[in-house]
Amino acid sequence: MRDLGRALLRSRVWRSIARHGFPDSNRNRSLAVLTNFFLHFHPVKVRLRAIRFTRTFYLGGLSAACFLILTMSGVLLMFYYRPAVPHAYNDMKDFAFVVSSGTFLRNLHRWTAHAMVGLVLAHMAWTFLRGAYGPPREFNWVIGIGLLVATLLLSYTGYLLPWDQLAYWAVTVGTHMVAATPLVGPEIELLLLGGHSINDNALVRFYVLHCVVLPMTLALGVGLHIWRLRKDGGLHLPALPMGEDTNHGQDVPGSEEGAEGSPTDSVRLVIPNVEVADGAPDPGDEPMVMTFPHLLLREVVAFLALAVLLVCASLAFDAPLEGIADPARTPNPAKAPWYFLGLQELLRYYAPVVAGVLLPSLCIVALAVVPYFRVNIERPALWQVAPLRRLALLWLAIAVLTGVFRVGATGIVWSIVVPLWLVGAAMSAGALPWRGGRLGPWLRTRSLPFWIFTWFLLSAIALTVVGALFRGPSWRFTLPWRDGIY
Amino acid sequence: MPFVDDLRLPCDEDELERRRFLALLGSGALGLTAAGTAVVVARYLEPDVLDEGDGRFEVGRPDALPLGTVLVSRARKVYVVHGPRGFYALSAVCTHLGCVTGHEPGQDRIVCPCHGSTFDVTGRVTSGPATTRLRRLSLTLRRGVLVVDTGQPVGDDTVLEV
Numbered sequence: 066m067r068d069l070g071r072a073l074l075r076s077r078v079w080r081s082i083a084r085h086g087f088p089d090s091n092r093n094r095s096l097a098v099l100t101n102f103f104l105h106f107h108p109v110k111v112r113l114r115a116i117r118f119t120r121t122f123y124l125g126g127l128s129a130a131c132f133l134i135l136t137m138s139g140v141l142l143m144f145y146y147r148p149a150v151p152h153a154y155n156d157m158k159d160f161a162f163v164v165s166s167g168t169f170l171r172n173l174h175r176w177t178a179h180a181m182v183g184l185v186l187a188h189m190a191w192t193f194l195r196g197a198y199g200p201p202r203e204f205n206w207v208i209g210i211g212l213l214v215a216t217l218l219l220s221y222t223g224y225l226l227p228w229d230q231l232a233y234w235a236v237t238v239g240t241h242m243v244a245a246t247p248l249v250g251p252e253i254e255l256l257l258l259g260g261h262s263i264n265d266n267a268l269v270r271f272y273v274l275h276c277v278v279l280p281m282t283l284a285l286g287v288g289l290h291i292w293r294l295r296k297d298g299g300l301h302l303p304a305l306p307m308g309e310d311t312n313h314g315q316d317v318p319g320s321e322e323g324a325e326g327s328p329t330d331s332v333r334l335v336i337p338n339v340e341v342a343d344g345a346p347d348p349g350d351e352p353m354v355m356t357f358p359h360l361l362l363r364e365v366v367a368f369l370a371l372a373v374l375l376v377c378a379s380l381a382f383d384a385p386l387e388g389i390a391d392p393a394r395t396p397n398p399a400k401a402p403w404y405f406l407g408l409q410e411l412l413r414y415y416a417p418v419v420a421g422v423l424l425p426s427l428c429i430v431a432l433a434v435v436p437y438f439r440v441n442i443e444r445p446a447l448w449q450v451a452p453l454r455r456l457a458l459l460w461l462a463i464a465v466l467t468g469v470f471r472v473g474a475t476g477i478v479w480s481i482v483v484p485l486w487l488v489g490a491a492m493s494a495g496a497l498p499w500r501g502g503r504l505g506p507w508l509r510t511r512s513l514p515f516w517i518f519t520w521f522l523l524s525a526i527a528l529t530v531v532g533a534l535f536r537g538p539s540w541r542f543t544l545p546w547r548d549g550i551y
Numbered sequence: 552m553p554f555v556d557d558l559r560l561p562c563d564e565d566e567l568e569r570r571r572f573l574a575l576l577g578s579g580a581l582g583l584t585a586a587g588t589a590v591v592v593a594r595y596l597e598p599d600v601l602d603e604g605d606g607r608f609e610v611g612r613p614d615a616l617p618l619g620t621v622l623v624s625r626a627r628k629v630y631v632v633h634g635p636r637g638f639y640a641l642s643a644v645c646t647h648l649g650c651v652t653g654h655e656p657g658q659d660r661i662v663c664p665c666h667g668s669t670f671d672v673t674g675r676v677t678s679g680p681a682t683t684r685l686r687r688l689s690l691t692l693r694r695g696v697l698v699v700d701t702g703q704p705v706g707d708d709t710v711l712e713v
């Protein structure tokens with residue numbers, strides 16, 4: 066049996082398919098990666114430090130894995146789904162009752178979509194916190210922002226397709242937000258909907274965007290993203306601490322462990338110098354392993370873990386489906402999917418132009434320019450110079466910002482203001498002359514952009530949680546433990 | 552095979568000028584084509600004929616609506632109100648982001664389920680994110696019957712006295 070296998074692997078047919086021998090030598094393992102179309106975006110050898118789980122938590126890779134699962138389950142769903150009123154809704158019912166495994170496929174597609182949005186957001190946050198977007202990776206970060214937007218659009222267009230009440234009204238609110246854009250808004254809405262209300266035309270347009278235009282864009286973008294990652298010298302790693310004088314005698318917390326964390330860990334930040342950033346680091350002092358099997362094995366395990374999780378979720382929980390869309394009756398409350406609830410919560414306070422157009426585009430632009438200001442990278446510690454003056458400045462800025470968020474709002478936006486104060490308090494704690502054990506030095510060495518990003522993150526989470534759990538009929542404040550979750 | 556290095560081929564000023572001109576011409580033509588394609592695609596995507604129905608519908612005789620009545624037409628997304636100064640029709644579509652509002656008879660107010668805007672029965676905003684009042688729609692009396700035209704907005708104080 067074993068001989069037969071070996072003979073097969075040596076046969077001319079097999080050798081014409083895979084051009085290398087059995088991967089039991091490093092030469093053949095190299096060839097396995099190099100000559101395989103599906104693997105060739107990997108280098109032949111990887112740095113040991115780069116494949117540690119905590120380096121990336123494989124968040125980017127798992128986002129890509131979600132995209133793969135979504136593509137496969139989505140194509141299967143397309144075999145039954147018709148983008149027309151009322152067939153679209155009836156086909157959902159068919160998936161539930163007459164198509165074998167229909168419910169499972171729909172669930173898988175839905176839960177994987179949620180997972181992908183979460184993973185992409187987490188990937189972005191972690192990439193930021195690691196400071197992994199410095200030169201030469203700036204543009205790859207910008208591509209990443211594009212991928213985030215495409216992911217959200219994919220999710221949004223998919224939301225309409227079941228044509229149930231939830232779908233209809235979430236998309237109604239979304240398109241009115243677009244229509245609130247000054248000047249071009251109504252025209253974009255007309256092009257998006259193919260009419261002035263959401264009906265057959267809009268459904269077909271969303272279908273084409275969801276099944277063709279956006280997936281192709283995303284596939285192209287992901288390819289570009291990963292290709293550039295390779296060209297930029299692989300994952301960003303903090304420079305090796307040993308035997309280098311870049312630390313300027315500062316106390317880098319002892320072991321390699323400490324220096325490895327987020328780059329802001331050491332007071333004076335160590336950016337890899339240009340030669341290192343440009344290409345592969347000096348192989349001399351960097352332990353390497355073969356991609357085959359070390360990295361590939363990890364990737365396979367991560368992918369399988371994700372797949373098992375998603376399959377279990379799809380077997381256990383059914384994707385929601387409400388009554389067929391009724392343009393005359395808005396459900397109360399009408400909630401968007403979770404990742405848009407922060408936005409919907411903002412809409413409670415601000416005019417649509419501000420909450421739906423201005424603030425989101427500002428956030429996206431701010432995120433996109435992040436690498437060009439080298440924020441979060443190479444900064445002297447915040448409180449080293451003139452701590453008292455800076456402290457006064459900080460609280461002045463916080464007071465002003467608190468005022469700014471009151472302008473034009475129908476109340477105090479606690480979800481934004483409270484995180485602002487919390488971040489301010491944490492920053493001030495770092496400025497005070499106390500030692501504070503391990504916490505003190507950590508607080509002191511965070512950079513300003515780190516705090517701003519933390520504030521962003523906390524506000525986004527607070528807005529989302531309030532929108533998801535504390536809002537009931539007519540978007541009134543409710544307590545989930547008393548009134549339940551709407 | 553000999554390598555011909557075009558960067559080192561001789562080229563005089565006139566030839567260079569000619570090539571610059573041709574390059575300009577070529578890229579101009581490409582740019583025009585791209586712009587033309589964009590316009591044609593945009594025009595294609597914008598529907599020329601829409602079957603969105605006629606906005607007119609009959610409500611009933613005025614004497615069927617005593618003073619203070621708020622008649623709700625869910626299907627047409629319209630309220631017909633008999634207020635102290637006369638009859639008027641209000642669009643039930645929230646001016647915030649387009650959800651369909653509901654009338655709460657108990658408090659005689661109009662509430663939006665999406666982000667909680669409230670309006671009084673004259674259409675004025677009483678609270679919430681909406682900033683503009685509910686649109687008033689044309690209401691006319693034709694052969695003794697009230698007729699609303701949802702396609703025709705009217706001024707905010709327009710009432711129909713019968």
Ligand code: HEM
Nearest residue numbers: 121123124125126128129189197206209210212213300301
């Ligand atoms: C569809 C969504 C995305 C996919 C499939 C994806 C995929 C990947 C993969 C596979 C990696 C390799 C390392 C890792 O697993 O973390 C990576 C790295 C990276 N990603 Fe993404 N990504 C996506 C979205 C984003 C977003 C939203 C951003 C940020 C705006 C971003 C910025 C980056 C950067 C800067 C790197 C390089 C990290 C380093 O060198 O250490 N990506 N991405």
Ligand code: FES
Nearest residue numbers: 645647648663666
């Ligand atoms: S749509 Fe009515 S309050 Fe937002």
